[in-house]
Amino acid sequence: xxxxxxxxxxxxxxxxxxxxxxxxxxxxxxxxxxxxxxxxxxxxxxxxxxxxxxxxxxxxxxxxxxxxxxxxxxxxxxxxxxxxxxxxxxxxxxxxxxxxxxxxxxxxxxxxxxxxxxxxxxxxxxxxxxxxxxxxxxxxxxxxxxxxxxxxxxxxxxxxxxxxxxxxxxxxxxxxxxxxxxxxxxxxxxxxxxxxxxxxxxxxxxxxxxxxxxxxxxxxxxxxxxxxxxxxxxxxxxxxxxxxxxxxxxxxxxxxxxxxxxxxxxxxxxxxxxxxxxxxxxxxxxxxxxxxxxxxxxxxxxxxxxxxxxxxxxxxxxxxx
Amino acid sequence: xxxxxxxxxxxxxxxxxxxxxxxxxxxxxxxxxxxxxxxxxxxxxxxxxxxxxxxxxxxxxxxxxxxxxxxxxxxxxxxxxxxxxxxxxxxxxxxxxxxxxxxxxxxxxxxxxxxxxxxxxxxxxxxxxxxxxxxxxxxxxxxxxxxxxxxxxxxxxxxxxxxxxxxxxxxxxxxxxxxxxxxxxxxxxxxxxxxxxxxxxxxxxxxxxxxxxxxxxxxxxxxxxxxxxxxxxxxxxxxxxxxxxxxxxxxxxxxxxxxxxxxxxxxxxxxxxxxxxxxxxxxxxxxxxxxxxxxxxxxxxx
Numbered sequence: 001x002x003x004x005x006x007x008x009x010x011x012x013x014x015x016x017x018x019x020x021x022x023x024x025x026x027x028x029x030x031x032x033x034x035x036x037x038x039x040x041x042x043x044x045x046x047x048x049x050x051x052x053x054x055x056x057x058x059x060x061x062x063x064x065x066x067x068x069x070x071x072x073x074x075x076x077x078x079x080x081x082x083x084x085x086x087x088x089x090x091x092x093x094x095x096x097x098x099x100x101x102x103x104x105x106x107x108x109x110x111x112x113x114x115x116x117x118x119x120x121x122x123x124x125x126x127x128x129x130x131x132x133x134x135x136x137x138x139x140x141x142x143x144x145x146x147x148x149x150x151x152x153x154x155x156x157x158x159x160x161x162x163x164x165x166x167x168x169x170x171x172x173x174x175x176x177x178x179x180x181x182x183x184x185x186x187x188x189x190x191x192x193x194x195x196x197x198x199x200x201x202x203x204x205x206x207x208x209x210x211x212x213x214x215x216x217x218x219x220x221x222x223x224x225x226x227x228x229x230x231x232x233x234x235x236x237x238x239x240x241x242x243x244x245x246x247x248x249x250x251x252x253x254x255x256x257x258x259x260x261x262x263x264x265x266x267x268x269x270x271x272x273x274x275x276x277x278x279x280x281x282x283x284x285x286x287x288x289x290x291x292x293x294x295x296x297x298x299x300x301x302x303x304x305x306x307x308x309x310x311x312x313x314x315x316x317x318x319x320x321x
Numbered sequence: 322x323x324x325x326x327x328x329x330x331x332x333x334x335x336x337x338x339x340x341x342x343x344x345x346x347x348x349x350x351x352x353x354x355x356x357x358x359x360x361x362x363x364x365x366x367x368x369x370x371x372x373x374x375x376x377x378x379x380x381x382x383x384x385x386x387x388x389x390x391x392x393x394x395x396x397x398x399x400x401x402x403x404x405x406x407x408x409x410x411x412x413x414x415x416x417x418x419x420x421x422x423x424x425x426x427x428x429x430x431x432x433x434x435x436x437x438x439x440x441x442x443x444x445x446x447x448x449x450x451x452x453x454x455x456x457x458x459x460x461x462x463x464x465x466x467x468x469x470x471x472x473x474x475x476x477x478x479x480x481x482x483x484x485x486x487x488x489x490x491x492x493x494x495x496x497x498x499x500x501x502x503x504x505x506x507x508x509x510x511x512x513x514x515x516x517x518x519x520x521x522x523x524x525x526x527x528x529x530x531x532x533x534x535x536x537x538x539x540x541x542x543x544x545x546x547x548x549x550x551x552x553x554x555x556x557x558x559x560x561x562x563x564x565x566x567x568x569x570x571x572x573x574x575x576x577x578x579x580x581x582x583x584x585x586x587x588x589x590x591x592x593x594x595x596x597x598x599x600x601x602x603x604x605x606x607x608x609x610x611x612x613x614x615x616x617x618x619x620x621x622x623x
Contacts, residue, residue, distance in 0.1 A: 059417050061424075105602040112356045112420045116550055117601050123547060124594040131588055234543070238428075245421065277435060284428030291422040292407055 010252070014166055021158040025151055035267050037154055037222065040161035041215055042263035046243035046255035047164045048211040052204050053241065054250035055168075055177055057184030059115045062102070062122030063240045066095045066209045068129060068231040070216025075141045075226055076134065084143070084221045085156070088214050095213030096206040103205045107198055110187065122237055129228040140227025143220065153222050160218070164211055169252045171204075180204055184250070212240075238283065239266070246286050248299030257298045327459045328580050332572035334465045337472035338530055339568035340561075343549040344476065345523030347564055350553065351496035352516035355405065355416075359423040360524050360549065361542035362430030367393065367528020368537045369438055375445050382445055382533045383467060389529050390522045397521025400426065401514045434539035444536040468530045475526060479519075480561045492516055544590050551597040571596070 021040075025033060045063070053059050073091040078084045106117040129135050171177045182190035183197045191197055220226050243262045248254025269279050294300050342364065349357045367389055374385040404426070408419050449463040456466065483489035491512045494502040503509050531537070531545065548571060556567025571593060578592055 057417075059421070105598060109601055111417055113601055115417065115420060116356065116547075117598050120547055120550075120594040120597040120601075123543070124591040124598075127588065127591040127594070278432055280428045280432035280435070284425040284430075284432065287421055287425030287428065288404065291418050291425065292404060295418060 010166075010169055014162055018159070018162045021162070022155060025154065030150075033150075033154055035264075037157055038267060039260060039263035040157045041219065042239075042243060042259035042266075043161045043256055044157075044164050044215040045212060045240045046247065046259040046262075047161075047168050048208040048215070049240050050244040050250065050255040051168060051171060051180075051208040051211075052201075054244055054255070055172060055184065056180040056201055056204050057250075058107070058201060058205075059112075059241065060118040060205075061115055061237050061241055062118035062125075063209075063212055064232050064234065064236040065098070065102075065122050065125045066212040067216035067219065067236060068125070068228070069095045069098055070213030071220035071226045071231045072135060072141075073213070074217040074220045075143055078143050078221075079141070081144075084217070085152075088217050091213045091217045092210035095209040095216075099205045099209035100202060103202045107201045107205075122232075122234070126228065126232040126234070129232050135228050137228070140225060140230070143224045143226075148221060148224055150222070153218060157215075157218050157222075160211075160214060165252065165256060167211075168255075171207075172252060176200070176203075181250075242283055242287065244297075246290055246297055248297035249295075251299050254297055254299040261298065324580065326457055328573070328576045330456055330459045330461060332569060332576040334461060334469045335572035335575070336565065336569040337469035337476075338465075338527065338534075339548065339552055339572055340565045341472040341475055341523060341530065342527035342545055343552040343564050343568060344479065344561065345520040345527065346546075346549045347520075347553045348492070348516050348523070349520035352492060353405070353419075353513050355419045355423070357423050357520065358420060358546070359400070359426040359430065360520075361546035362427040363393065363396075363521055363524035364528040364531060364542040364545055365434060365537065365539060366430055367525035368532035368541060369434055369443070369528075369539075370525070371529040371532045372438075372443055372445055372537075375447075382447065382529060383471060386471070386526055386529055389525050393525030394518040394522040396525075397518035398514050400521065401517035405517065406510070406513070431539050438539065440538060442536050442538050445532050447533070450533070462534075464533045468533060471526075471530060475523070476561055476565065479523075483561065488512075488515065492519075544593075547597055548593050551593055551600055554597065554600040 021036065024036065028036075045067075049060070049063055070091040073094055074084050074087045077087045077090070102118075102121050106114055106121065109117055130137065135141070171180075179190070179195045179200050182193065182195050183200060187197055216231060219231070223230075239262055243258035244255040245258070246261060247256065247258025265282065266279075269282075290297055294304075296303075345363075346357055346360050349355055349360075370389050370392070371382050371385045374380040374388065375382055380388075404422060405419065408416070408422060447464075449467075452463040453460045454463055454466060455461075481489075483493060491502070491507045492515070494505065494507055495509050495512050495516075499509055502512075527545075528542075531541075535541075552567040552571050553564060554567075555570055556563040556565075574596065575589060575593065579589060
């Protein structure tokens, strides 16, 4: 019964958000829409990363590689005359294929060792992408003129953002999500119960990589210019990891909260030169604060606050999940 | 033949530096099972500390070690006492929380450097930076010889501390088995603080040494962090000698690739990152497995 109510609430929120965001261009100005675009981009990245990092507990600091694959697939094909939006499926497919190449060796590693390996992979990808000629090297690539229309890009971005959050909720409740949770809690116990951990990790890695790549494609279409420095950047990988952790790892609302906060901060930071120079300080400080004081992130903080305000709950507070 | 000597000499010189840089990471991992991502930030900070001492007060980079080592030791102990210690200690292996916490520390250190020194590329120029000497018929830079000498000396001192003093025995005991060490009356918490200090001091000293050879920015250190990982994964972390062997292996590989192939220099870093992934995967248990394998081999000798 409670489970049913939860689904209805989620669907209502999602539908409301979708209607509002799609109608927004009629009554909001372009600057605000740009901000929404940025936050939607952040929500996609955070929720998609959370599939692997939160649900399955595999923290990867190498997701900018998938953004880069998506962005470059779209840019290179668009330069050959293909409609940019027609390249999205291929971008997703290529990123999923690359996620297998990365995942097959590295998923043999556990916990922090996996994390270090992902730093190694993403650095190698970044260095190679900066050195080969088809990426345009350090001068980058410009999309062909006339391939840009903000409204359609905006619509695609918000639909994807709302869709990814719904997908995450569905994955979490499905047997697939339960297998991932088992892997996160105790990989040996999960294996003993017959969960093929490598298979599930590879699948969820591919799924989240594909989503991130599509977001990268939309990024390329919106900005019309990409370079290895902009899409393979270590800072991008960093903010992707930061958002779900700050919001609340392994939850549905956490990554969205984190993306709202970090996305908003990013917009603020870019508009004030004084703050722009201290974004690493803010990111690092958030990571330290979350790890030391509230490992469940903002969501954990909110839940704690709620419990504090309703000190005499009418029914016992259920455990997480 | 001459080319071969050149490669051997160059990799040996580089290995000294690599070993110093990696040992800082290895001692912290050994005692606490913590992967110290802030290592890269400390390397960078060491380089800048030396830079400031050199440009403001005209202190020779190698003399500045006398200040850098104690200051960074204190910084490491402080870091442990205020943050690392507060995390729940995991028995099985390193926790992702400690990794992310120290990642945050790294970012803060980077921002600190941007705020103090700005984002421009800096380097240290001394009267001997451009000089070279002949070693076994190979021309090598004076700084790299000096760096090797300092590295070798510091590793030797460290080896003596580890083998001959109570502190060293306690560090080795906690590394091998924390619980057994506690039962035998070793104050594991204090030893952890000291080990964090030693690791940080080594990283700071390595930063000083790096600064005499390379230009640096606040973003400096990431590729050296990955190289350090690569080395301790390759070598295991049982001993100073193991780390030195791993350092030599990586340096040799880099020199061979640089000397015999036409791979652009920008790809050489990618090589060590790839090697890192290969090394990690070849030891599926990660560092702990490599560590376990080395210790069990030692134990099998009656």
